[in-house]
Amino acid sequence: MRVAFIGLGVMGFPMAGYLAKAGHDVTVYNRTAAKAKSWCEKFGGQSAATPAEAAADAQIVFSCVGNDDDVRDVLLGSDGVMSSITSGSIIVDHTTASAKIAREIASVAKGSSVGFLDAPVSGGQAGAENGQLTVMVGGSRDDFERAAPVIDSYAKAITHIGPAGAGQLAKMVNQICIAGVVQGLAEGLHFAQKAGLDPALVIESISKGAAQSWQMENRWKTMVKGEYEFGFAVDWMRKDLAMALAEAAENGAQLELTQLVDQFYAEVQALGGSRWDTSSLLARLK
C-alpha cells in the first residue's frame, strides 16, 4: 500500500520503519529534513518536502507529532495533509492529543470524504522500537477495519474504542491510572525507606498480591536507585494530564488525585526532572 508518515521522532521513526519492513511504499515527512534523509537511508522509501507532498499519493497518511498545535499544522495547515489528500484515503493520527482536535479534524476530513482515526499509542519508545505498541483508536468502524491491518505492522494490540476522540479519551484513562499507581508506589517506597526496610524484601513480598502493578514490577528498582534518565518524560506526562484535566472540566469528572499528582510532577520539573521518567515522583519525597 502507498502510505505517508509525518513525524519521525523517537516514536515515529521506528513506526514508519515497520511500515517499510512490512512491504508498504512509504513516503516520509519530518520538520527536520536530515532525520527524513537518514530514515530513507535506513529503510528505503522517499521523503517529501511538505506534509502535503507526502500525502498526495497516499492511501493512508500517518502522523505522530508533538501536540494539538503540531497536529493542526501538519494536517490542516497550508502545506498540510488535507490540502492534497485524495478522497477515500484515511488519516491515522498517532499523536497523543486532545479529543477536541480529534473531533475537529474528523469533521474536516469527513467533508472531503477522507477518513480520520485518532490513534494514540502506549508502550513508549521501547514499544515503538520493538513494534509492540498498544493502539487506542477512535473513529468509524469502517475506517478502523481498513487501517488496522496496516497499523498492525508495529502494534501488539489495536482496539477500536468508539467514535472520533475516543482513542484520545482512552489514552487519558491510561495516564490517570498511571498517575495513581506511580504516586502510591512512590509513597510506599518512600515510607519503606523512612522505616528502614529493605525495599527488595518488601517488594518481593507484596508484588504478587493486591498491591501489584506493572509500575511496581518494572520501576521499583530504578526508583530506589534514583535512576530516572529514561522512559516517558515528566513533561510529556504533564501535557497528557493537562488534557485529561481540561476534558474533565468539560465532562464533569472529579479527578482529585490526578490534579494532585500533576502538581507533584510540577515539583519534579522544578527539581530539574522535566526529562525524567514518570516514575520520578519518588524524587520529591525527602
Place this chain on the structure above:
Amino acid sequence: MRVAFIGLGVMGFPMAGYLAKAGHDVTVYNRTAAKAKSWCEKFGGQSAATPAEAAADAQIVFSCVGNDDDVRDVLLGSDGVMSSITSGSIIVDHTTASAKIAREIASVAKGSSVGFLDAPVSGGQAGAENGQLTVMVGGSRDDFERAAPVIDSYAKAITHIGPAGAGQLAKMVNQICIAGVVQGLAEGLHFAQKAGLDPALVIESISKGAAQSWQMENRWKTMVKGEYEFGFAVDWMRKDLAMALAEAAENGAQLELTQLVDQFYAEVQALGGSRWDTSSLLARLK
C-alpha cells in the same frame, strides 16, 4: 507440633484449619466460644477457655485478632498468652497491627525467653480459605526459621522482612500502594464513564501496559457495576491507613496521597460503605 490459635475470625478460622490439616495438634481460643466449638467439630483439636489455657502447652502460639487493643488483650492481658506460655516457645501474631505494639510485645516476650514474630498477611479471606496467604514477617531470623515451616500450612509466600515491627511496616507499604492504585483506577473508570466510553474496551486496551495492576484486572468489572459487597472492608482499610499515617508522623514520611485517599474512604463510609470492598472509592465519584 503442639500449637495454639487465638482468634477464629474470617481469617483465623480457615488458617487454624490448615494447621490441623497439616497434622499439628491445635488448641483454639475464640472470644465467642460457639465459633471455637464449631471449629473443633470441623477440624478436630480442642478449644480452651482463655488464651492462657490455649497457650500453656503450645510450642507456637498464633494470634489473629482485630487491632492493637485486641493483641494487647490476648497476649499481655491477665488471661493472656504471656501468662502461661513456656520459655522457648514462639508467638506469631497475624493481626495487622502497629509496628509499635509489635516491638512492645517482642520486648516483653524476650524477657521471658519467648520468641515473637509480627506476621501480618495479605490475600484476604479467599487467600485464607485457599491456604494461599502472603506473610510479611518481622522478628529474629532464628524464630522466623523455626516458625516458617508451620506458617507454610496456609501460605504461598513467607518473607522475613527485618526485626520486630518490620512485618507490620511492610504491610503498611502494601496498603499505601493499594491506596494509590485504587484511587487512580477509580478516577480512570469515572473519567471513562463521564466521557461516554465503554469501560470494557478501554480496559481491554490499557490493561497489558504501564497502567496495569492487580486491582485493574480483578476489580474493574465490579467497580463499573457498583458491586462492593465483598472483599477487604473500607473500615479495615482505614484502620490500616491510620496506622501507616501514624507511623509516618514519627518516621517523617510524606504520605500526601495516602492521607487524601484515607479521607475519600471516610466519604465512602459516610455513604454507608463501611463494609464495602476497598475498590469502592469509585462510589463517591458522581
